[in-house]
Amino acid sequence: MPNTSQPVRRTALLASAVALLGLLTACGDENATSSGTPQPGETTRTTSAEPGTDTATGTDTTAPAVGATPSDTAGSASSSARTDGRCHTSELRASVGRVDPGAGQRNFPVVLTNTSDRTCTVYGYPGAAFVDASGRQVGPDPERGPGSPETVTLAPGRSAWAGLSFSSPEISGARTATPAALLVTPPDEREPLKVEWTAGAVPVGGNASSVSVTALDAGTGP
Numbered sequence: 281m282p283n284t285s286q287p288v289r290r291t292a293l294l295a296s297a298v299a300l301l302g303l304l305t306a307c308g309d310e311n312a313t314s315s316g317t318p319q320p321g322e323t324t325r326t327t328s329a330e331p332g333t334d335t336a337t338g339t340d341t342t343a344p345a346v347g348a349t350p351s352d353t354a355g356s357a358s359s360s361a362r363t364d365g366r367c368h369t370s371e372l373r374a375s376v377g378r379v380d381p382g383a384g385q386r387n388f389p390v391v392l393t394n395t396s397d398r399t400c401t402v403y404g405y406p407g408a409a410f411v412d413a414s415g416r417q418v419g420p421d422p423e424r425g426p427g428s429p430e431t432v433t434l435a436p437g438r439s440a441w442a443g444l445s446f447s448s449p450e451i452s453g454a455r456t457a458t459p460a461a462l463l464v465t466p467p468d469e470r471e472p473l474k475v476e477w478t479a480g481a482v483p484v485g486g487n488a489s490s491v492s493v494t495a496l497d498a499g500t501g502p
Contacts, residue, residue, distance in 0.1 A: 365400060365401050366400060366401060366402070366403075366467075366468060367392070367394060367396075367400035367401060367402050367434060367466060368400070368466070368469060369465070369466055369469045369470075369471040369472070370396075370471075371394060371395060371396035371398075372392045372393065372394060372395060372466055372473065373392070373393045373395050373473070374390065374392055374393075374464040374473035374474075374475050375391045375393070375475060376388050376389070376390055376391070376444070376462060376475050376477070376479070377389035377390075377391060377441070377500065377501045379479055380501075380502065381448070384447055384448050384451045384452075385445055385446070385447060385448065386445065386446055386447075386448050386479075387443055387444070387445045388444045388445070389441040389442070389444075389500060389502070390406060390408065390441060390442045390443075390444050390462070390464055390475075390493070391439050391440070391441045391501065392406065392434075392439060392440050392441070392464070392466060392473075393434075393437070393438070393439040394434035394435065394437060394438055394439070395437075396436060397436055398436065399433060399435045399436065400433075400434055401431050401433050401434065402431075402432050402440050402466060403430070403431045403432070403467055403468075403496070404429045404468070404495055404496065405424050405442065405467060405493060405494070405495050405496070406464050406465060406466055406467060406493065406496060407421075407463070407464065407465030407466075407472065408422045408444060408462060408463065408464055408491075408493050409421060409422075409462070409463045409472075410457075410459035410461075410462055410463075410477065410482055410484075410491075411459055411460060411462075411463055412457075412459060412460050418457045418459045418482070419457065419459075419482065419483065419484030419485070419489070419491065420484075420490075422444065422490075422491040422492055422493045423490055423491070423492045423493075424492070424493060424494075424495075425443065425445070425492040425493060425494040425495075427494050427495045428495070429495040429496070430495070430497070432496055432497065432498045438498075439498075439499060439500045440496040440497060440498055440499070441496065441497060441499055441500050441501050442493050442495060442496045442497070443492075443493065443494040443502075444462075444491065444492075444493050445492050445493075445494075446482060446483050446489075446490065446491040446492070447483065447490075449481055449482070449483050452483065452486075452489070453486065454483035454484070454486040454489040455483070455484055455485035455486040455489065456481035456482060456483055456484060457481065457482065457484045458477075458480060458482070459477045459482060460476070460477060461474050461475060461476055461477050462474075462477045463475075467496065
């Protein structure tokens with residue numbers, strides 16, 4: 281009788297070897313994938329840093345370094361000032377011209393001069409306030425005089441002026457004070473310019489004590 285157990289055993293051994301080889305191959309594929317080595321036909325996905333980011337340090341390389349851009353200094357135009365047409369406080373110098381007396385009035389030109397390197401504009405009434413040596417306001421805010429404001433274009437070095445007027449205290453009998461300075465605020469600005477006041481007493485109370493200011497006009501005075 282033929283012995284059939286040997287072929288059956290050989291077949292079983294062959295099947296076991298094939299299964300073992302398949303297991304080893306699967307393990308090899310898993311190891312290759314987990315290590316990041318791409319397999320044939322496999323699309324790899326990588327995570328990249330955001331644009332402008334240093335992958336070594338994680339810092340944003342698009343932001344300017346400290347000190348790379350010059351800072352604004354006193355008297356120079358701010359960055360925002362260079363992107364609009366209005367004259368800003370930092371671009372202007374204020375001064376008070378000589379008194380022009382007449383009909384019991386004392387009239388002074390308050391002058392704003394463009395000290396920047398660009399052309400800008402002023403429109404309307406400047407703010408004005410007398411202050412003492414400690415910076416405390418003396419008297420009420422000036423009233424706005426009648427007039428029709430117009431836009432005044434100031435090239436570098438050019439000026440605009442507004443009239444500051446009040447009744448002569450010697451005639452009106454108003455209570456007076458002698459301020460140390462006049463604060464002048466350009467239209468639509470918040471920061472004032474300080475001008476030393478050397479023209480003596482101004483009315484701060486009583487009858488006929490009001491001070492008035494006109495809208496800005498081109499030039500340095502009448």
